[in-house]
Amino acid sequence: MDEALEALRALTNNPDAVFREGQREAIDVIVKDKARVIVVQRTGWGKSALYFVATELLRRQGMGPSLIVSPLLALMNNQIDAARRMGLRAYTINSANDLKVAELVSLLNSDEVDVLLISPERLANPEFMNMVMPLVGRRPGLIVIDEVHCISDWGHDFRPDYRRIGQVIGRLPVGIPVLGTTATANDKVIADVSSQLGEGLPVFRGPLRREGLALSVLDLPDRATRLVWIDKNLEKLPGTGIVYCLTQRDVDLVAAYLEHRGHRVARYRSGGDINQEEKDESLEKLLKNDVKAVVASTALGMGYDKPDVGFVIHYQSTDSLVGYYQQVGRAGRALESSIGIMMRGEEDKDIHNYFMRGSFPKPEIVDQILVAFENANGPLSTIAIEKLVNLRSGSIERALKQLHVEGIVDRLKPKTFARTLKKWVYPTDRVEQTMASKRRGAEEVGEYFATTECRMRFIVNHLNDVDLTECGICDNCTGNMVNAEFSSAEVANAQNYLRHGYLKIEPRKKNWDNTFIVATQQLMEGKSLSKWKDGGFGDLVVRGKQIDHQFADELVDAVAAMISDWSISERPTWITCVPSTKSGDLVPHFARRLATKIGIPFHAAVTKVRSTAAQKGMENSAHQGANVSGAFKIVGDLPSGPVFLVDDLVDSRWTLTEVGHILRQHGSGNVYPVALASTQSGDS
């Protein structure tokens, strides 16, 4: 028996283990030739066995630790566990674990690290690059680039921070083995990847089709209808699974609706308003089949490795076919049969366009930030930048992230940046190329919906697989289309639910200049009836503001209902509103009608002392706060009781905060903000 097989059996603790097709050949290239190789295999094929066996053999030869670069943070702990079970000393360093750089340095110094797993972002971290990388890279060792398609701008999820890795590998001398792995790559991507990593390197490809996965599509333009479909069919689906949504808001909506309808679901998405514990818990629950489904955004990304996912439902269509393959490919890895259904909604296109536009900061945003650096004789913090430029803090952060990736700024501390010596040129060609590639991706999904041929064959053909046999189990092969019949009453119920998605208005605790607001002058927690353009009341608010110049009676009734459902320990005794010069009587008129409806008096207690610029033109806290600071005053005497403070839209909350502040200063009771719609960003 040879050394490689012996290592595999020892590492897997299975005396009968054998290599899968292609694994052995790839190991030989790495271990014997110290050369470079790309392995294209579907997930679950056994990539980690490949690089762990290779690591074991290379370490026996006295080579340095293996460096594994992987974008799959969720997967890292699994991999670490797997490596350690195999007796390898594996470590990772990321924001979520407690391994300190100093500990890692000491382990590396005593050569006690066999495998180091990192995310690509780590390669831009100064501490890692200055302290750890010199030790990891001081002698040749295997470099693994997981999800290697990410280095190609042709790849559907090209990651700019991966590009650097491709460039480094391209420059390395011979004798440093490199393994690139991916489960999703077509010929164009593979050609691009291999030209970056070194011409003529061998590519091992395995079959990409997933046996037993029955694919189908479902065109249901209306959000409510799709909710009804999932509600009615979820429990009929085999085992447990994933429901994918495009936006964070849709994840929340679908999860809340399904929970409301009595299903056991959890949610998984990115965003500042969901904590790591909830995310970990969601994955854990799915892993243990404690929930029927996890409702997830694409943040439940590559490589989530659960062998028995019974179904993957897409509440909205993906923006590329490769992306779809990757997500639906999570189903049924170790199951005889599983189900993949992609739905398509009327909103999908807008959402895709929104993400596409946001995928690269606009030149005018970048230019403003760079001017701030030009004028600064040293590094700038994000807070300092907010004061200097009138841009959303989110836009500033996104632009800085991109500029960091492009090498235009250095990140000195998490929120402090210095301008580098690199000249800035807007990458027009690259942006346009990326846009074109994304548009093409969306078209391919359209073709997938339209096709009458076998859907699995359609996908693997797109991935340039050679095996084009029909699956025999998809909707087109069987002729059984997904059943989508429901009563109008069922749809009406869901629509009604959509319309009652009240949103919290959290009180601000700090002033725009970062000083604390005295507790007695803060707002109480408030409520917003809807989200701007949410398909429910949010659309009526748009109509009232932009077309009718008056809010419909339906909105008065809805806000009154919201207030009557509201469990506040005290009942406000009067109503006032935010005055505005721009919208004339729109808001006061609404507030008066609301007051009549709920039977408490309205007082026009607040007036403007100076005209302010439209708050929507103020893009970040520093500018918004300064714009409205001192802009209002109280007229006459205030009633003393608690009060509802009404405004039509809530976004930054600075206007409400400022008005609430002076109401309290002049002796009102607690101030409860009420808004018709929230335009707070976060996602579309």
Add this chain to the structure above:
Amino acid sequence: MNNGSLAVLLLTNRLVDVDEKPLTAREIWSLYARIPQIGQVLDCTAAALVSEHGLDAAEVERIKKLCDAATAFTFELERLEESGIRVLSFLDDGFPKRVTDALGTKSSAFLLVAGNINLFDKPGRGIVGSRNASEEIVSVAQSAANAAVKQGGVVVSGLAKGVDRVAMSAALEVDGEVIGVPTEGIRRIAKANDIRNLVHEGRICLVSPYAPDVGFSVGLAMGRNRFVYALSESTLVVASDLEKGGTWAGADEALKGDFAQVDVWTGEGATKGNVALVAKGARPVPSRDEFWLSGFIPAPAVFDTDPEQLKLF
């Protein structure tokens, strides 16, 4: 980058800490003389380097150890380049050939460069002098910089306070360009927005034989002088102390090493040091008219019909 260049950079590595002392300039030039295809230190086994190239075993062990850090080094190289700092070995195309022509084996085998490297194609006019210059001397430096720019040249400056900065500002004021050889690391000096913005605008090119973040020291300041001379067709010493100070040491070294032409101001306000430098072989420049007449930086446009003359640059 070719393998040879990577080998040179790895062997003289000052960017990443390795458990082995990098080769000194003298050592790398000696190795290069023995193995002109220096990329072979990466491609050949240790045994082959001994048997085929006649290196001794201890030397080979050191070389291999330095080359082993290729992964760490390449990541750092990439990181620097991504942020606008190129690390060039003398084997790279962008490396200013003037430097090795002038300094030979006294040159560093690599340079860090940021900014407009096209400035290397223009005739360079070094302008050096002490930090505490008289008003008269400041004015001489300004005239010299002005004349150099107007004649199609680029001013080469050490970017220190005093004469260096005066010459830089004077060149920029008349829309000229500057090659700067700072006394500190290239990234360190660019923390200040004046220098950084000029790099972005392509009006200054920074050149340094040092790691990007090192701070000022007298030793480094002395060590960088030769690069000012080497990057220039001619260098004008406007004011030097006598037998002491950086200006004197730099000029003395340049004259002894015959790096390139050294001019020295002997007109009004000339110091004793200046006079002494004439005795050491510097060409005296007694009047400002000479900045225009002596022809050390002839404007290329004037000679565009005579290809033989153009070869001078």
